Amino acid sequence: MNDTDHWAPVYECETCTREFSSEHAVNQHMNALGHRKPKVPCETCNIKFHTQGQANNHMKANGHYKNYCGACDIRFSSPNALKMHLNSKVHRGSNVSCPFCKGAYTSASGVSHHLERGACPRAPNLNRESILRAVRDRDPHGVITNRQIEWHGESSVEYLATDHAYNGSFWECYICHRQFNSKGALTSHVNSPAHQQKVYRCPNSQGKCGRQFTTLAALFNHLESESCAFLRFENVQRHVSE
Numbered sequence: 001m002n003d004t005d006h007w008a009p010v011y012e013c014e015t016c017t018r019e020f021s022s023e024h025a026v027n028q029h030m031n032a033l034g035h036r037k038p039k040v041p042c043e044t045c046n047i048k049f050h051t052q053g054q055a056n057n058h059m060k061a062n063g064h065y066k067n068y069c070g071a072c073d074i075r076f077s078s079p080n081a082l083k084m085h086l087n088s089k090v091h092r093g094s095n096v097s098c099p100f101c102k103g104a105y106t107s108a109s110g111v112s113h114h115l116e117r118g119a120c121p122r123a124p125n126l127n128r129e130s131i132l133r134a135v136r137d138r139d140p141h142g143v144i145t146n147r148q149i150e151w152h153g154e155s156s157v158e159y160l161a162t163d164h165a166y167n168g169s170f171w172e173c174y175i176c177h178r179q180f181n182s183k184g185a186l187t188s189h190v191n192s193p194a195h196q197q198k199v200y201r202c203p204n205s206q207g208k209c210g211r212q213f214t215t216l217a218a219l220f221n222h223l224e225s226e227s228c229a230f231l232r233f234e235n236v237q238r239h240v241s242e
Contacts, residue, residue, distance in 0.1 A: 080225065087224060087233050096237055098122075107224055108237055112217035128215060132199055135216065143203050144219060146212060161186040193218070204230035 010019045011026035014037035020026040030036045038048040040055040043066040049055040059065050067076040069085055076082040085091070087107070094104035098111050100122035105111045114120055118127040132145070139145045161183045165171050170179035171186035175195050180186040193214035200219040202209040209228040213219045222228070223236045 080227070083226065100126075107220070107233075109217045109220035109224055112215070112220050116215050116217055128193065128196075131216060135200075142201075144200055146199050146201050159187065159190045161190065202228060202230065204228045 009021075011021070011023050012019050013026060013030055013035050015030075015035040016033075018026075018029060020029060036050060038050045040049045040052050042048070042055055042059055042064050044059075044064040045062075047058065049058065059068075063070045065075050067079055067082040068074070069076070069082065072085075072090065074085070076085060089106045092106050094106055096105045096107055096111055097103065098105065098114055098120055100115075101120050103111075103114065103120070105114065112131075115123065115126045116128040116131055118124065120126060136145050161171055163183075165174065165183070165186055167179070170181065171183050172179050173186060173189055175190075178189065180189060196214045198212035198214050200213040200216055202211045202213075202219065202222060207228055207230060209230065211222055211228070213222065220236060223231050224233050226232060
């Protein structure tokens with residue numbers, strides 16, 4: 001207690017029981033004896049280190065990064081980014097084939113995209129509209145198709161961007177105002193599913209996902225990502241194959 005009847009502040013060593021009257025004194029003590037408590041944690045285990053460099057060396061040697069692919073020695077910014085990498089062609093290969101041309105794809109969403117854009121040489125009549133009709137016929141209760149939308153089919157007219165879409169710097173979509181570097185890129189955009197009806201929906205009704213999609217490929221991609229935990233990636237591929 002000092003002359004104003006106040007207790008003087010006490011500074012404790014981080015590892016031993018010594019106490020000091022000033023921050024400078026306790027720092028001097030801890031630096032001299034190596035008594036600083038390690039504070040930099042490993043991302044996956046309970047070990048802590050004095051420096052980030054020490055922590056990095058430990059995590060690299062033991063594969064202890066939180067979002068880390070040991071086989072490729074690559075770190076990822078999020079669990080979802082790591083999951084996408086593990087479900088990519090690098091790890092999955094191309095084991096899903098088109099039922100018509102036998103082209104090899106990594107996932108069900110890849111095959112669906114191939115067919116929905118009319119790119120299969122053995123099934124030239126298949127596209128987004130014809131596939132939707134077939135899916136709706138097999139989905140009378142609207143498990144994956146949106147029955148609240150009265151869909152009469154969409155024409156196969158191809159839209160072409162004109163010079164009027166150029167705003168002086170970019171080619172601009174008049175609906176969503178996205179800007180593109182070329183007329184061709186804008187034409188591809190306006191003919192893509194970007195502004196079409198969302199006719200598919202996630203079947204995860206109990207989890208109340210509620211996501212809706214313009215293409216079957218987008219729905220499969222959502223399920224493959226496991227973001228709503230309705231199906232695992234492998235199960236999506238198996239159900240589609242069946």
